[in-house]
Amino acid sequence: MFYGWRITATFAVMVFASAGIRHAVGPFLKPMVADLQVDRATFSLVIALGLFLYGAFMPLIGALVDRLGARLVTACGCVVLATALVLTAYCRTIWELAAVYGVLAAVGLAATGPVVANAVVSRWFVARRGTAVSVLGSAAMAGMSLMVPTVAWLIQAFGWRTAYMTIGAFVLACLLPLCMLVIRDSPESLGLEPDGAVRADTAPPLTVTRTPIGAAATTVAFWQLCGSFMTCGFSMSLLSSHGVPMLTDHGYTPLFASWTFGMLGGGSILFTLLLGPASDRFGRRPVLASIYGGRALVFAALFLIRDQPTLMLTVAFVGGLTLAGSMSMTSALTADIYGRFSVGTILGSIFLVHQTGAAIGSWTAGVAFEATGGYGVMYVIACVVLIAAALVSLRIDAGDRRVRWVARDARA
Numbered sequence: 001m002f003y004g005w006r007i008t009a010t011f012a013v014m015v016f017a018s019a020g021i022r023h024a025v026g027p028f029l030k031p032m033v034a035d036l037q038v039d040r041a042t043f044s045l046v047i048a049l050g051l052f053l054y055g056a057f058m059p060l061i062g063a064l065v066d067r068l069g070a071r072l073v074t075a076c077g078c079v080v081l082a083t084a085l086v087l088t089a090y091c092r093t094i095w096e097l098a099a100v101y102g103v104l105a106a107v108g109l110a111a112t113g114p115v116v117a118n119a120v121v122s123r124w125f126v127a128r129r130g131t132a133v134s135v136l137g138s139a140a141m142a143g144m145s146l147m148v149p150t151v152a153w154l155i156q157a158f159g160w161r162t163a164y165m166t167i168g169a170f171v172l173a174c175l176l177p178l179c180m181l182v183i184r185d186s187p188e189s190l191g192l193e194p195d196g197a198v199r200a201d202t203a204p205p206l207t208v209t210r211t212p213i214g215a216a217a218t219t220v221a222f223w224q225l226c227g228s229f230m231t232c233g234f235s236m237s238l239l240s241s242h243g244v245p246m247l248t249d250h251g252y253t254p255l256f257a258s259w260t261f262g263m264l265g266g267g268s269i270l271f272t273l274l275l276g277p278a279s280d281r282f283g284r285r286p287v288l289a290s291i292y293g294g295r296a297l298v299f300a301a302l303f304l305i306r307d308q309p310t311l312m313l314t315v316a317f318v319g320g321l322t323l324a325g326s327m328s329m330t331s332a333l334t335a336d337i338y339g340r341f342s343v344g345t346i347l348g349s350i351f352l353v354h355q356t357g358a359a360i361g362s363w364t365a366g367v368a369f370e371a372t373g374g375y376g377v378m379y380v381i382a383c384v385v386l387i388a389a390a391l392v393s394l395r396i397d398a399g400d401r402r403v404r405w406v407a408r409d410a411r412a
Contacts, residue, residue, distance in 0.1 A: 004124030010182040011117035012139035018112040020143025026244030027152040031160045044366025048359040049102040055355020057110035062348030070120045075179040077111020085168030089161040118331035119344035123186045126194045134276025137328035138269045145265020152258035211338040216346045221397035226353040231389040232326040233357035235382045241362040246375045260316045267320020275325040288329040293390035295322035296383040303379040
């Protein structure tokens with residue numbers, strides 16, 4: 001088996017845990033708000049801080065991956081993340097939570113998150129890049145599908161503090177060994193070409209296709225990717241931070257609300273695996289536009305459906321098609337336009353914009369709830385910006401923006 005698929009599988013496990021932890025905030029909201037004696041707006045501000053710093057650390061993490069290698073960066077990230085989760089269980093004030101979960105956990109999540117995974121996996125594939133990165137998207141949604149109901153059960157059975165300690169132990173015991181044993185930076189480091197061809201001994205030095213972030217930022221495509229991806233962050237943070245509380249406010253039980261998000265993730269596991277081959281054949285842009293347009297419809301349904309649990313679960317399962325593919329398609333477009341060795345730095349910067357949208361979505365939703373007693377305004381805004389993102393995605397500039405030079409070490 002081509003070693004690139006082992007790399008993809010390892011990062012899929014990592015993204016499963018990282019994305020699951022990031023999306024499992026909703027079940028913690030009510031018990032933590034009650035225990036720490038704060039309102040939803042204040043708690044949401046801490047979550048927004050973590051979301052923003054998670055994105056702010058991404059360009060730095062991407063640069064460290066390019067300089068020090070993915071194995072060292074991800075291994076250190078696992079240790080930091082596990083430590084932060086255990087310390088979160090001991091937080092007694094909102095300020096302690098802001099320091100531990102808002103800052104320290106953001107570093108660990110950034111080092112084990114989808115930007116590093118997509119950057120490294122994109123180096124291992126060209127012809128099957130869409131298929132490979134779609135596996136990562138499915139893993140992220142599998143994390144949401146399984147982690148949210150699992151966390152809800154842990155909180156009900158043992159309390160939110162024990163739940164965080166359990167998750168921290170899982171990260172340290174399962175992810176750290178995978179990072180150390182499997183991860184390699186590129187196929188050239190093992191004498192291979194992307195997609196599995198054996199590199200000939202007489203092959204010329206590796207020509208690295210790379211675009212500096214300063215040059216990328218002068219192109220229209222960069223800002224089109226940033227703008228559309230920002231709406232992804234805005235909508236997904238609204239869903240992950242406030243989706244479970246919103247459904248419980250509408251009369252559903254906390255466990256049913258968590259299973260609704262499990263169905264969203266379960267649907268995305270199946271459907272997202274189809275998006276990668278579709279994008280390899282038909283192009284990334286129409287697939288990405290369809291994702292954002294479909295997500296607007298799903299958001300409207302999640303807010304409007306009341307007292308119909310079967311219909312809600314059906315919509316959630318089908319709606320999974322629209323949740324995971326945006327990251328996969330954005331990373332694939334970044335590699336297509338700017339070169340496979342540029343994804344770490346450029347996608348990290350694009351992800352910072354994504355997380356800025358996520359921070360805005362999480363915080364403003366808490367403020368809107370305290371001001372209006374509901375989330376209706378936020379869901380209307382989310383639907384509008386998602387439709388705008390769908391239109392922008394159809395016109396992302398496909399021009400070649402790459403700069404080439406010969407690497408100093410062809411097998412580094």
